[in-house]
Amino acid sequence: MSGYTLLTTPATNRDLRFTPAERAAANLTGLLPPAHRTLHHQIQHLLQKLRASPTSLTRYEILLNLLARDETLFFSAAQANLPLLLPMIYTPAVGDACQNYSDLSIPLRGMWLPISDPAPLRRTLDNWPAAAVDVIVVSDCERILGLGDLGANGMGIPVGKLLLYSACGGINPARCLPVVLDVGCNTPAVRDHDAYIGLPIPRVTGSDYDAFLDQFMDAAVDKYGPNVLIQFEDFGNANALRLLDRYRDRLCCFNDDIQGTAGVGLAGVLSALRVKGVKSSLQDHTFVFLGAGSAGIGIASLIVLALVREGISEEDARRQCWFVDSRGLIYKGRASVSPAKETFAHEASAELQAVAPKGLLEIVKAIKPTALIGVSTIRGSFSEDIIREMGSFNDRPIIFALSNPTSKAECTAEEAYAYTDGRAIFASGSPFAPVRLPGRDTNLVPGQGNNSYIFPGLGLGVVMSGARRVPDTMFLAAADTLSKLVDAEQLAVSCVYPDLNSLMDISASIAYAVCQEAKRLGLNDKNVDDLDVKTIREMMYEPGRGKM
């Protein structure tokens, strides 16, 4: 490749970094101004521009435009500055981006597949430029973060997840495919907006929806082979678990909101057990989940798997997890309990049944959980009195406000710490800054309990091992690995996740654990015997090195 093509191909463009000799050799003379810049200089300039940029949307535009022009600069900057850039391309900014998608000045990226298109999906997939794809992130955008149904505007999520696959998980961006299955949108304000980019129809459901999903899964496997990893993302509650159950034993797929979140949730809990002052066994804990959807049921199911591994019966393990949904506490015999919720519907005394519809405070008083996990999308639902109540019978209450984006978090880090005199072990789905309580001389550091700690490394392990399926035990292995990477320094400031700066290394460790699990289960189509963490780390995509 040379000349104009070299400059206009994002993967090869090195912009003002081309040296005079390279410019002469590649017919670039005259196509670039005379100045020469180093990568370091350009990263610093980018960071300056981002810091001066006024809103999350303008920063998102800067970054997505850069990505479409110069992948080396984009991923080099991202990999070297993950704590700064992640919130700009992922949560919380990606929520703003999806809510304003049709007004953004960014190049379109990914494939939108409308259910109304009569062309076979298999043929449409041929329009994607890459012949080989390792990972597909697909959404029907019915539940974008905690923001609801955003229809085709939800593309920011598959795109953002795949940027993390490359920036944190070392998968070559050329081998990633973001997909929106456009089956309509049930949010009138989105659908009826005159600039809406998707199908302006109510959501298609039932057998037509299922047939479309089947067609997509078949087309993806036919085009990219049985080892292509398909990640379901931000499907609504009525479909998420159902689709996972439909495909998980047939294809190489997982649901990130159920299983990825489970991995990060369990890892946070395991780390919390190591924070000074907390009882050291999972068996001693009682969990109350606010929200009984994909994320909550996913986390609880993996906690159950971890407890069963410790020798607890599955039934007893489930009894350690209680759920509260929009109708109150779930218990055996309550009305409106779906099969997934039924698994965690326990016998409840008459007193507890009486408390069930009264709200979270009364439920917390009655159950006295050691851990309160928020996956409800309801900002402020962990109110001051609830947090204080958690602190009244726990030395170190575990309080995870995992709903995204920040505007949907059940409470802030500051609230969790302030109302427990700094005793809360807090984590949140979107980032919060460290908190210094009055009169203290050290910060408390909230960990980011986000599945971004899990899916990049998990996907990398699946790709490297050629695993044909993605069983739950891979998420157990990922959670164990993630938790073990939290060091004493982090635990001392109540942080239950490792430093975000080390996400590439974390992903290498998780990938190794996943490869070993694939081998243990006989699922690996590739030989993993020669892989260790160091080898995996060296194979991961970094701009200019890119062995993956």
Ligand SMILES: NC(=O)C1=CN([C@@H]2O[C@H](COP(=O)(O)OP(=O)(O)OC[C@H]3O[C@@H](n4cnc5c(N)ncnc54)[C@H](OP(=O)(O)O)[C@@H]3O)[C@@H](O)[C@H]2O)C=CC1
């Ligand atoms: N940190 C992370 O890594 C992740 C965070 N999340 C976040 O978690 C949140 C939930 O996601 P997900 O589980 O997939 O969503 P779902 O739509 O599957 O589930 C939402 C749940 O919240 C419940 N809920 C809604 N309103 C209330 C209320 N007022 N009180 C109690 N419960 C309520 C719903 O109740 P009902 O069943 O009665 O309708 C439902 O059970 C989102 O904000 C998402 O961004 C999700 C995945 C990963």
Ligand SMILES: CC(=O)C(=O)O
């Ligand atoms: C993080 C994530 O996957 C979500 O909030 O949906």
Ligand SMILES: [Mg+2]
């Ligand atoms: Mg999600």
